[in-house]
Amino acid sequence: MSAARKPAVRRKTAPVKPEPATCPVCQGSGEVSRTVRVGRRQRAVGQQTGLCLACLGSGDAPAD
Numbered sequence: 711m712s713a714a715r716k717p718a719v720r721r722k723t724a725p726v727k728p729e730p731a732t733c734p735v736c737q738g739s740g741e742v743s744r745t746v747r748v749g750r751r752q753r754a755v756g757q758q759t760g761l762c763l764a765c766l767g768s769g770d771a772p773a774d
Contacts, residue, residue, distance in 0.1 A: 730770040731771040733768075733770060734764075735762055739769060740761070740762055740765065740769045742761075742762050742763075743759050743760075744757065744758055744759075744760060746758050
């Protein structure tokens with residue numbers, strides 16, 4: 711006596727979501743560097759990092 715077998719169940723994989731494009735301003739880091747200037751002649755003394763205003767720090771390309 712042979713037992714009736716169920717057919718094999720095929721599972722579908724979830725579709726791969728495309729990764730969002732990186733921000734062209736900060737190259738995906740979420741931060742941008744700006745030169746710090748001081749004094750009367752606006753002498754450059756260094757750089758300071760800040761939040762990217764194009765992507766608001768997320769690193770993803772802004773939607774148009």
